Amino acid sequence: MPVFFFRSRRFLVFFALTVSFLSTAPAGYGSGELPMRTVFRGQSVFDRLVTQAQRENWRALSIGDRTARVGVALMGTPYRGFTLEIDDRIEAPSANLEGVDCWTFYEISLGFARMLRAKDGPYTPADLLRMVELDRYRHGQCTGEYLSRMHFLEDLFADNEKRGLLTNITPRLPGAERMEHRDIHEMTTMWKHYRYLRSNPSLLPEMAQIQARVSDMTVYHVPKNRVANAEPYLRNGDIIAVTSRDTSGYTSHVGLAYRDSLGVLRFMHASSRYRKVVLDDRLSAYLADKSDDAGIMVARPEDVPGRATAER
Helix, strand or coil: CCCCCCCCHHHHHHHHHHHHHHCCCCCCCCCCCCCHHHHEECHHHHHHHHHHHHHCCHHHCCHHHHHHHHHHHCCCCEECCCCCCCCCCCCCCCEECCCECHHHHHHHHHHHHHHHHHCCCCCCHHHHHHHHHHHHEHHHCCCCCHHHECCCHHHHHHHHHHCCCEEECHHHCCCCEECCCCCCCHHHHCHHHCHHHHHCHHHHHHHHHHHHHHHCCCCEEEEHHHHHHHHHHCCCCCEEEEEECCCCCCEEEEEEEEECCCCCEEEEEEECCCCEEEEEEEHHHHHHCCCCEEEEEEEEECCCCCCCCCCC
16 A cells, blocks of 8 residues: 555544545445445446546546536436435435436535546446445445435535535635524424335434434524625535525535636536526526525535645
8 A cells, every 4th residue: 555644643544444445335235235227327427427537637627626527517417306215225325327406416526526536547336436425424434224324414514524525614704604593304204205214214213313413503604695705715616505594404405616717606506497407697696586595505525535636
């Protein structure tokens, strides 16, 4: 194993864990529990992205520019909900490149971008699934159980930040303020709408505990009437979580920041309105048009620690 030097012990320990992680298949697939045809769809899209990434040398870009480049390449992908509901009992890292919702669009874009640096090619869908697992599941590991998946963006941001995968830059943006306490209960109240909970109602007490813990988190956002002043501080590939006025939750939507050729900071997302991935208006203008939106949280992604990063 080559020797690398890092600025902190945390990154040294994390690198050792990452090497081990990348050498094994994600929990829940590859062991005969769920076949690849169940956990992954879109081989032709994946191959197209790999070809384009290699031709245009995306690997040399910063993680933010790399993520944005993948997002642009996925524009026009159909909007499709419930693509993570793939089994009644077994939870597994999965990706569907043929149809995405707002969450899977950002995580596939980011996962693909990280994959380009996490290992040397050739790349396979299994490599993408490893990156998805690292982001989507608590402590970066899918246990095969539904509750190892994080279901709330504010929870995911906190977990990923502890592991050096992103920085929640929201509190230091101009105009940021703490959000009022929320009473999150949707998944236990509407549990029959969730395939895994409907099939496994014994999970409801633990899900209620997770909701209570997330409800009590300290969460900051930038109110939408202040977002225009924060836009100059945002970069390509920043994860933009849209916060909600509804006091039953902190966030309601997510996408990526994209600065266009004129320097305008725009919102790129999988839109249920347009039924596809689109590059939408200037971020502040997009929010101003939505009465239910309260503002934004912003997370700045990092590459998997242990690999060299591009100049920023």
